[in-house]
Amino acid sequence: MSNGYFVTCPPGLEFLTVEELSESAGAGRTEKLRGKVIFQTARGPGELSHLRSVFYLYAHVAAVEGVPLDAGGLEYLERLAEGLDWRPALQLWRQRFADAPQTPTFRVTARRGGEHEYKSQQVAAAVGAAVNRAFGWPVDLTGYDLEILAHLNGDALVLGVNLTPDGLHRRHRVVHGHADLKPPLAYALARLAEIRPGETVVDPMCGTAMISIEAASAWPAGYHIAGDLDAEELEAARTNIAAAAVDIDLRHWDARELPLASDSVDAIVCDMPFGRRIGSNRENRRLYPIVLAEMARVLKPGGRAVLLTQERRLMDRCLGRDLRWLRRDRHRVNVGGLLAGVYRLEMRK
Ligand SMILES: C[S@@+](CC[C@H](N)C(=O)[O-])C[C@H]1O[C@@H](n2cnc3c(N)ncnc32)[C@H](O)[C@@H]1O
Structure with missing residues (x-):
């Protein structure tokens, strides 16, 4: 069975992450976006924590284009999120966090690139409202069990469930310098x-x-x-x-x-x-x-x-x-x- 994921990685060097995923994560099909790579592999989330060119690993929910940039975009996003099949991503999340509560608290983190007639917070609220209606989970912005990422770049949306809340990149930096690289x-x-x-x-x-x-x-x-x-x-x-x-x-x-x-x-x-x-x-x-x-x-x-x-x-x-x-x-x-x-x-x- 193939699992759908995406990772965030240094923007501009996505091709290196594609190489790493093919080499050491058994990735089959990959798709590059700016600062992200979507991929499929038979491996479970626990088998991907060794990736070095990666910031965060997400269970892939959707990647769609054509999100309206005007105020109508918010209703579009809410309907879209409500109609999606979240089950494969949530299964990966359960696999990764076996002890998580049956009814988790959640938050949506929204990021935006480009011009929209709405703010990131409104994107988070629109997706959050759909998830709340679909699953009945309560929102908790700080003490959440599950985090959803909604990244809207122009009219392109990527939606995923965070499988690495602490990130994979917080290694080897005990002491920071004036301009240390991640x-x-x-x-x-x-x-x-x-x-x-x-x-x-x-x-x-x-x-x-x-x-x-x-x-x-x-x-x-x-x-x-x-x-x-x-x-x-x-x-x-x-x-x-x-x-x-x-x-x-x-x-x-x-x-x-x-x-x-x-x-x-x-x-x-x-x-x-x-x-x-x-x-x-x-x-x-x-x-x-x-x-x-x-x-x-x-x-x-x-x-x-x-x-x-x-x-x-x-x-x-x-x-x-x-x-x-x-x-x-x-x-x-x-x-x-x-x-x-x-x-x-x-x-x-
Ligand atoms: C952009 S920083 C490197 C940061 C490093 N990659 C890190 O992750 O911490 C550039 C470094 O060049 C050093 N540097 C500047 N002039 C130098 C010189 N003439 N000889 C050796 N090091 C120099 C600075 O002290 C600084 O640590």
Whole structure:
């Protein structure tokens, strides 16, 4: 029997979640939406908690297009929710939470993207009214047993029942830094580097070491080195690495002058300063060319770099000037509401 799910994942890198689902969740058919992947698998919800590129796992109830954007949309949503077959999703929820009360309390969490003549709260109320009528469950906005997600993006609605109230992404972050990445995005960046056993993988500006921790957890047969200039960030990294119990060579260094031999590194994965919470655009104009040249020096011919930055114009300028870099692809990603680019690069042989 096939179960219907969807997951939320880093927007812009859904294809990596599709790969992970096919590889390690037995997913058959998958469908990508922005920041989500809908999929089917024979596996139960308890067998999906290992997914690394995922924020939340939901039992899929419906994905429909054509929701009116004007005030009529609310009545449309209420009727739609009332007419849906909720049983398969609720069965998965019962499977996941076997001790849940027979008559659970519930809430609807609504999210919206785009322009509508109604607010998210009204979407939640419309879907909630239908569920309340269909099942007789009482609403409890804070102490709920069951959470329904209604995500309306333009005229497209995705509806699901949350199977992971605590999220799958709250791992490895004992101490936060000034701009630490969420683990699913850190994992996705490391995954783009296609790390192979025995390879040396470096994050030269590691902050709290989220990327190296995810990389060392998923690819423990690599040699992982992480370094940063900021002693406070390094202290946070040290605590996070100890809590994650992974093997990482942590260094205090300046990425403009890496204490690494030329042609010695197989892959670099780095979340560069955006010039907002860390540094400034002016500082970046000086920093980026030097750091990129240093990365090019330490990478082996054919070595890979996966670099996340919001400084796309600066990055394009720097890469355009240095013919050693080969651009494989660039993905537009959303990092906490900021539009950034993930550059996948290779050193010419
Ligand atoms: C965007 S943050 C990285 C955040 C990290 N990915 C995390 O999850 O915590 C950029 C990092 O670059 C570091 N940095 C800036 N200039 C540096 C330099 N010259 N050498 C080494 N690290 C530097 C900052 O201290 C900061 O920790």
